[in-house]
Amino acid sequence: MPIQSLTERQQKVYDFVKEFLEAHGYPPTLQEMANTLKIQPSAVRAHLLLMAKKNALRYVPHISRGIELLQERPVGIPIYGSAPAGHPFMAQDNIVDTFELRRYISASDDLFGVYVRGDSMKDAQLSTGDLLFVDPKKDPRNGEIVVAAVEGEPTIKRYYKEDGTIELRPENKKYKPIVVNTWDENFKILGVVIGMIRALDKKKLDTIAADYQTHGRVS
Amino acid sequence: MPIQSLTERQQKVYDFVKEFLEAHGYPPTLQEMANTLKIQPSAVRAHLLLMAKKNALRYVPHISRGIELLQERPVGIPIYGSAPAGHPFMAQDNIVDTFELRRYISASDDLFGVYVRGDSMKDAQLSTGDLLFVDPKKDPRNGEIVVAAVEGEPTIKRYYKEDGTIELRPENKKYKPIVVNTWDENFKILGVVIGMIRALDKKKLDTIAADYQTHGRVS
DNA sequence: CTTTATAGTATATAAATTTACACTATAAAG
DNA sequence: CTTTATAGTGTAAATTTATATACTATAAAG
Numbered sequence: 074m075p076i077q078s079l080t081e082r083q084q085k086v087y088d089f090v091k092e093f094l095e096a097h098g099y100p101p102t103l104q105e106m107a108n109t110l111k112i113q114p115s116a117v118r119a120h121l122l123l124m125a126k127k128n129a130l131r132y133v134p135h136i137s138r139g140i141e142l143l144q145e146r147p148v149g150i151p152i153y154g155s156a157p158a159g160h161p162f163m164a165q166d167n168i169v170d171t172f173e174l175r176r177y178i179s180a181s182d183d184l185f186g187v188y189v190r191g192d193s194m195k196d197a198q199l200s201t202g203d204l205l206f207v208d209p210k211k212d213p214r215n216g217e218i219v220v221a222a223v224e225g226e227p228t229i230k231r232y233y234k235e236d237g238t239i240e241l242r243p244e245n246k247k248y249k250p251i252v253v254n255t256w257d258e259n260f261k262i263l264g265v266v267i268g269m270i271r272a273l274d275k276k277k278l279d280t281i282a283a284d285y286q287t288h289g290r291v292s
Numbered sequence: 293m294p295i296q297s298l299t300e301r302q303q304k305v306y307d308f309v310k311e312f313l314e315a316h317g318y319p320p321t322l323q324e325m326a327n328t329l330k331i332q333p334s335a336v337r338a339h340l341l342l343m344a345k346k347n348a349l350r351y352v353p354h355i356s357r358g359i360e361l362l363q364e365r366p367v368g369i370p371i372y373g374s375a376p377a378g379h380p381f382m383a384q385d386n387i388v389d390t391f392e393l394r395r396y397i398s399a400s401d402d403l404f405g406v407y408v409r410g411d412s413m414k415d416a417q418l419s420t421g422d423l424l425f426v427d428p429k430k431d432p433r434n435g436e437i438v439v440a441a442v443e444g445e446p447t448i449k450r451y452y453k454e455d456g457t458i459e460l461r462p463e464n465k466k467y468k469p470i471v472v473n474t475w476d477e478n479f480k481i482l483g484v485v486i487g488m489i490r491a492l493d494k495k496k497l498d499t500i501a502a503d504y505q506t507h508g509r510v511s
Numbered sequence: 512c513t514t515t516a517t518a519g520t521a522t523a524t525a526a527a528t529t530t531a532c533a534c535t536a537t538a539a540a541g
Numbered sequence: 542c543t544t545t546a547t548a549g550t551g552t553a554a555a556t557t558t559a560t561a562t563a564c565t566a567t568a569a570a571g
Contacts, residue, residue: 097352098350102527116548136557137557141316270487302517321558322559323557334520334559357558514569524559525558525559533551536549538545539544540545
């Protein structure tokens with residue numbers, strides 16, 4: 074069922090509910106809406122009933138504050154695609170998806186993060202300051218990037234398993250691969266890197282730089 | 293003020309409010325809570341008042357359903373730092389921060405995203421499939437990466453302003469900079485790239501590849 | 512052994528909130 | 542020119558909801 078467009082007045086009511094909800098955490102009463110919009114509660118009620126019919130919200134009669142907004146714009150971030158020439162880039166119908174972290178980085182609950190240090194994964198386009206999302210429950214496949222502990226030292230490398238050995242390859246010719254036996258006790262896969270996020274604005278970069286001295290990163 | 297921990301019963305009430313909110317979009321009444329928990333409204337009220345004192349929620353007396361949950365547990369992801377040799381990497385005291393998207397990518401509300409296409413920003417370590425976070429309200433500074441529309445075509449480049457001209461430089465020697473006049477009407481800065489996220493697990497990469505044919509990316 | 516915090520029952524009252532009903536008015540559609 | 546959808550006013554009644562008050566009970570702390 075498509076979302077029918079709201080009239081000007083209905084939009085005003087809808088907006089008020091939205092703002093009220095954000096401010097208070099619960100919806101307004103008919104009275105509260107009526108006061109702000111300077112109309113009668115009965116009139117507000119009529120608007121709500123109409124909007125409910127249009128599927129813009131749910132209105133439960135007999136229930137105080139019984140309003141639920143639908144089409145909650147997700148906390149998400151709209152993602153624009155490329156549009157045909159001449160078509161405005163930032164138009165509603167050029168939104169190809171909505172970004173929600175939970176959906177994008179879908180992994181087990183005990184997902185964790187590490188910051189990258191150094192240039193050993195340069196050719197995989199990972200650089201100092203990048204934040205990696207690591208899934209500790211996922212079994213690594215050959216070619217995937219993993220966080221491993223070698224003799225207690227965490228390190229980021231590409232994973233290749235062959236017979237009884239595991240090879241951890243850096244992505245930079247300057248460094249050499251590490252080869253360990255699968256039964257080696259001084260070695261442990263901490264998790265598989267399933268995502269990465271990088272801050273690019275200057276203020277954030279400064280913060281990261283400051284952090285750098287306080288906390289370590291994993292190379 | 294630290295969040296004092298809830299007693300077992302308080303947690304039950306809290307959880308019920310949370311579930312009710314998710315199911316209905318508005319908080320429950322004392323009566324509704326009392327019915328489900330099989331206690332009296334007065335008892336529920338007492339719990340709410342206590343929890344409000346503990347800052348677990350806001351409770352507005354005299355207001356029907358006047359409950360707002362606070363401390364929405366952030367969808368946060370723990371970030372581990374590098375620990376002294378021998379110290380277990382994934383220990384509680386090695387958590388240097390918690391990742392929350394809204395804090396990490398702090399920008400104006402109308403933040404949007406675009407997927408990268410092509411290799412024109414290769415040397416800035418951006419590759420096809422990366423998702424960029426773009427702030428349309430931020431004024432670009434020299435050297436920052438921006439999304440611009442040149443003759444209607446969106447493009448990702450590094451921004452340099454000098455006198456009356458703006459230079460949009462790719463980060464790949466294969467491509468040439470674009471130079472436009474500041475007053476050029478066929479040119480518009482759509483926003484400044486303030487962050488990037490990349491999916492690295494295979495399943496996600498496949499999804500992106502499938503998407504690729506349906507929707508476009510911005511080069 | 513007394514205080515304090517938590518957890519409850521039970522009931523009447525007060526206040527908040529929704530609702531029904533009777534009307535008016537305007538603009539667009541058929 | 543009549544119907545339909547929207548947008549209201551105003552009021553009393555019905556219902557929902559919160560609150561005050563008086564008690565009981567348990568466990569932990571001092």
